[in-house]
Amino acid sequence: MFGMEFYVDPSRCIGCQSCLQACEECETHRGYSMIQFDFVDRRESTATAAYVCWHCDDPTCAQVCPADAIKKYDDGIVGSSLKPRCIACSNCVLACPFGIPKLMAPQEQMMKCDMCYDRTSAGKRPMCATVCPSQALAYVRPEQIARDRREKPVNTFYFGNQKITTKVFMMTPADEDSVSIDVADYTWENADALVRQTQ
Amino acid sequence: MRWFGRPNKKPLWQDEFSVFTADERYVSRRQLTKFLTLTSFSMFVGNAWILLRAWLHKSPSYTARPVGKADEIAVGSATTFQYPGPDSPCILVRTGADSYAAYSQVCTHLSCAVYYSPERNRLECPCHNGAFSVADGSVLQGPPQRPLPRVVIERQGETLVALRVESGGQV
Numbered sequence: 001m002f003g004m005e006f007y008v009d010p011s012r013c014i015g016c017q018s019c020l021q022a023c024e025e026c027e028t029h030r031g032y033s034m035i036q037f038d039f040v041d042r043r044e045s046t047a048t049a050a051y052v053c054w055h056c057d058d059p060t061c062a063q064v065c066p067a068d069a070i071k072k073y074d075d076g077i078v079g080s081s082l083k084p085r086c087i088a089c090s091n092c093v094l095a096c097p098f099g100i101p102k103l104m105a106p107q108e109q110m111m112k113c114d115m116c117y118d119r120t121s122a123g124k125r126p127m128c129a130t131v132c133p134s135q136a137l138a139y140v141r142p143e144q145i146a147r148d149r150r151e152k153p154v155n156t157f158y159f160g161n162q163k164i165t166t167k168v169f170m171m172t173p174a175d176e177d178s179v180s181i182d183v184a185d186y187t188w189e190n191a192d193a194l195v196r197q198t199q
Numbered sequence: 200m201r202w203f204g205r206p207n208k209k210p211l212w213q214d215e216f217s218v219f220t221a222d223e224r225y226v227s228r229r230q231l232t233k234f235l236t237l238t239s240f241s242m243f244v245g246n247a248w249i250l251l252r253a254w255l256h257k258s259p260s261y262t263a264r265p266v267g268k269a270d271e272i273a274v275g276s277a278t279t280f281q282y283p284g285p286d287s288p289c290i291l292v293r294t295g296a297d298s299y300a301a302y303s304q305v306c307t308h309l310s311c312a313v314y315y316s317p318e319r320n321r322l323e324c325p326c327h328n329g330a331f332s333v334a335d336g337s338v339l340q341g342p343p344q345r346p347l348p349r350v351v352i353e354r355q356g357e358t359l360v361a362l363r364v365e366s367g368g369q370v
Contacts, residue, residue, distance in 0.1 A: 062218035072219045 009171035012136035015048035019128035053113035055167035061092035277315035301350035
């Protein structure tokens, strides 16, 4: 939109949580942050990662929605659920490979990042990108990213056999063409196996 | 039979409720409102036009025209003629020695030609068993809702002259 793209670089995240605060300021969901904020490995490191919805080209969350409440708009943004339609079934919460949708129990509605559609559709930057001091969340022109960063923007993800292309870019090492994540690596079963091995 | 199937391989529900707003085929509230407004406006204009036409309607003028000789047909029999134009078939019945009745031959139901039935002394339409009175053209039975238009006949000497067509009146 307006020649700008969203770039996420977790390696630049300093854990200030400004994005969470800025996101909460939004009129459309005041008090609730749509940013995903993780401590990567809390026991070993202080590293944090903040990221937004990746706005898949073929959004799984919308595909599984039985109420047609999640729509992908013409400019590539996957909207938050439409309040009159969402039935809070959490199909999307379970289906999203990135774990983006959040079921808001008080509202009985799924809410997720819509890249501040009220702002970006009018040419403004999303709230999180405006406040991020290290520009781990950056909403800039592709030329600027190519000029300023060593990392390579990538928007292809592999979750096992599922290939996902997204609107939002992940900054990866320059020799990577895609991000491949095997969810099985992060399951509790493997962790138990490691624990058993050490005992 | 490929043309018969839907060209899209996607299941119907996915086609109808697309994830992408660009492929949506919903009727929005605004579209529906626009449709209702424009439709009712055009209905209003149409009704106003009909009303206006009824107000400005002038009854057509007819020219008297001889349609036959007075003793050409026997009492209790009928003949046909065209009045007011060659495309308007009419039927003339001699009901008595000196009385004649003439009506449009076009049935007011579905425009079949009516004929005179001497046995029952009425005008009958063979298509749907409609029947009209010879006395005034009113409907006696069957599906027609309006009486037959009546042709006013005047005897001038030996000649029968059609003067005008009177509409069949109300139901």
